[in-house]
Ligand SMILES: Nc1ncnc2c1ncn2[C@@H]1O[C@H](COP(=O)(O)OP(=O)(O)O)[C@@H](O)[C@H]1O
Ligand SMILES: Cc1ncc(C[n+]2csc(CCOP(=O)(O)OP(=O)(O)O)c2C)c(N)n1
Ligand SMILES: [Mg+2]
């Protein structure tokens with residue numbers, strides 16, 4: 001096969017070609033994709049990139065994981081708006097060090113996410129890169145008109161909740177870095193495998209987002225990409241409120257606490273500042289919080305109430321069981337610090 005971008009596009013995305021339906025009018029193969037949108041819905045658009053050495057190393061992620069996670073981070077942003085993911089566009093910048101076959105494996109991971117979340121790849125761009133591999137994914141989704149869930153809708157009196165558990169992805173990354181330094185990359189005690197999975201194969205909380213979109217009394221919603229502290233700060237700033245969360249209510253998996261103890265690290269730090277958990281954090285009217293918890297339980301979805309919204313200038317506080325309280329900085333993953 002010829003080594004040009006045209007043959008790469010065919011090789012990597014051939015499985016998307018020729019599909020129609022679902023509102024898709026023109027897919028891969030023309031100057032742009034065309035799709036129709038229904039009049040009772042609005043389009044949600046988001047865009048997240050993954051860059052070799054910043055978001056992954058060859059030693060921390062399989063090629064398929066890179067593709068899969070690039071889709072999860074975007075699907076998670078659609079979920080955080082209460083929407084349903086539909087279409088994706090992918091830009092890949094390939095350096096010489098990555099073979100076309102390796103890039104094809106990245107696409108294997110993307111198509112795996114497509115199957116699981118009902119997404120279709122409808123276009124993108126293929127270019128060369130000088131050194132590191134860059135991926136940029138644009139995700140398009142939909143939500144009922146006027147019903148997207150925003151970061152700016154938290155109100156004093158709301159309870160704060162988070163789905164699933166937090167801190168696990170950072171624990172998995174810590175382990176992967178350790179075995180890279182002191183052993184064979186990706187060869188670790190299988191006991192810790194669930195932590196590595198949380199880092200390499202996170203899930204996006206689309207079901208939870210839809211449940212929240214349809215529930216009553218929901219305030220703000222955000223997803224956890226940079227860490228709980230940073231995401232809570234985003235809600236506090238966008239809504240103009242103060243947030244107080246209880247340290248001992250943070251849902252941290254037992255295995256994460258056990259691993260943190262083993263390596264002398266703080267699991268609460270990973271929950272607050274680690275990131276890449278792709279859970280949803282949001283607020284609900286205090287009087288509706290228990291009903292929401294029961295709705296999640298009935299769907300078999302994990303849900304924790306962790307704090308409350310108060311009137312005041314944007315702040316985030318962490319409450320300890322002894323009643324003491326400390327102000328959290330807007331720390332977490334930051335690309336330029
Ligand atoms: N380079 C950019 N140009 C235009 N908009 C951007 C750019 N980078 C980020 N944004 C927008 O800024 C907002 C916050 O982005 P980001 O912090 O990456 O959110 P998230 O953590 O949910 O991915 C989003 O609305 C995003 O679309
Ligand atoms: C090799 C490596 N180093 C560090 C990290 C940790 N890390 C990289 S980006 C990131 C935050 C999420 O990525 P970002 O691009 O900020 O996504 P967004 O907030 O826009 O969704 C984290 C925790 C990693 N995954 N891999
Ligand atoms: Mg982003």
Ligand SMILES: [Mg+2]
Pocket residue numbers: 076077080222223224225
């Ligand atoms: Mg987000």
Ligand SMILES: [Mg+2]
Pocket residue numbers: 225226333
């Ligand atoms: Mg970020």
